[in-house]
Amino acid sequence: QVQLVESGGGSVQAGGSLRLSCAASGYTYSSNCMVWFRQAPGKEREGVAAAVIFTGGSTTYYADSVKGRFTISQDNAKNTLYLQMNSLKPEDTAMYYCAAAFGGCRFWTTSTIMTPSHYNYWGQGTQVTVSS
Secondary structure, three states, X not given: OOEEEEEOOEEEEOOOXXXXXXXXXXXXXXXXXXXXXEEOOOOOXXXXXXXXXXXXXXEEEEOHHHOOOEEEEEEOOOOEEEXXXXXXXXXXXXXXXXXXXXXXXXXXXXXXXXXXXXXXXXXXXXXXXXXX
């Protein structure tokens, strides 16, 4: 019953900004891991940013390639995950997906959190295209 729906993708010029959203439904867990992945043609899917959400707070993680430019956040009341992307570069062009895991993922290592094979709940993806 878990459903994830991404939105907010589009086409922008280099240096521009986009804000992606991932609306989650079908679960009531208070502890979860939600991650933004991206995949460009001919390349492997890679973790971009992760939010480990638990009662009382959250922890965030970022790929080195996006640190200082992207910010992951969540609205717990709306069950929505966001990715604010600033200073976009052509190499950010990709299909962006959100994924979710529940419960014990709070104690996973950082590398495990950012590994696609550990997630079985995925959104349909939203395309981001950055032109030079």
